[in-house]
Amino acid sequence: MTEAVHRIALTQARCHPEARALLSRRKANGDGGMEALRILKRRRPDVAYRAMIADQSSAATSTAT
Secondary structure (H helix, E strand, C coil), rough: CHHHHHHHHHHHHHHCCCHHHHHHHHHHHCCHHHHHHHHHHHHHHHHHHHHHHHHHHHHHHHHCC
C-alpha cells in the first residue's frame, strides 16, 4: 500500500496542478522537498476516503427516492 501511495504522490507531483500547488506552498513556507512530499502522500488517502463516502451517500440517497 505504501508503495502505491508513493507512486501516486510522485505522479501527481509531476502532472496534477493542485498537487504541484500544494508542494509549492509547503516549500515556500519553509518545508523541505521530502517533507512536502510526505504531506502530499498523507493527503491522498484522505481524498480517496472522502470520495468513497460521498459516493456511498449519493448512492444511498438515490436508492431511497
